[in-house]
Amino acid sequence: SEASMDRAVAALSVCAEKLKRRRVSLARSVATEACRRAVNGRHFVELLPASKRDIPLMGTSGPVTTLASVYLALPSYDRRAVDGLKMPAEAMRGVSTTLSGMDHDERATFPCIGHERADLVVAGCAILEAIMDIWPAETLGVADRGIREGILRSLMARDGHQL
Numbered sequence: 001s002e003a004s005m006d007r008a009v010a011a012l013s014v015c016a017e018k019l020k021r022r023r024v025s026l027a028r029s030v031a032t033e034a035c036r037r038a039v040n041g042r043h044f045v046e047l048l049p050a051s052k053r054d055i056p057l058m059g060t061s062g063p064v065t066t067l068a069s070v071y072l073a074l075p076s077y078d079r080r081a082v083d084g085l086k087m088p089a090e091a092m093r094g095v096s097t098t099l100s101g102m103d104h105d106e107r108a109t110f111p112c113i114g115h116e117r118a119d120l121v122v123a124g125c126a127i128l129e130a131i132m133d134i135w136p137a138e139t140l141g142v143a144d145r146g147i148r149e150g151i152l153r154s155l156m157a158r159d160g161h162q163l
């Protein structure tokens with residue numbers, strides 16, 4: 001509802017002020033599934049000052065890592081090659097469009113897809129494209145692990161630490 005969105009924006013504004021007062025130079029924000037599923041999720045995101053993106057998107061697991069593997073033309077899935085990859089969002093969209101235009105057997109020929117995932121990847125492509133329509137970005141980061149671990153790893157890497 002409008003009232004809920006107003007409360008959320010107000011709460012996020014308080015958080016932003018606290019970050020500013022504490023001179024935080026880098027922060028990560030994550031939209032939950034509730035925001036993605038909401039009929040007016042795009043409207044909510046547009047209310048947020050930070051959405052005005054050149055903010056990169058980060059995708060994790062499943063279809064995102066599969067599409068990244070196809071993009072890299074990997075002969076088999078390689079977590080080291082995929083995890084941390086930053087690719088142009090349009091390249092990801094191109095791979096998605098290509099795979100969606102193929103039939104089951106054609107998609108199954110990709111070593112990182114196979115017969116068991118050849119149908120599922122199309123649904124994943126549709127979801128990813130819908131998310132990229134709602135939150136346009138120049139780049140899409142790929143994380144083989146969960147989003148929280150990806151954020152933690154990027155913050156640690158920025159400070160010169162490794163997991």
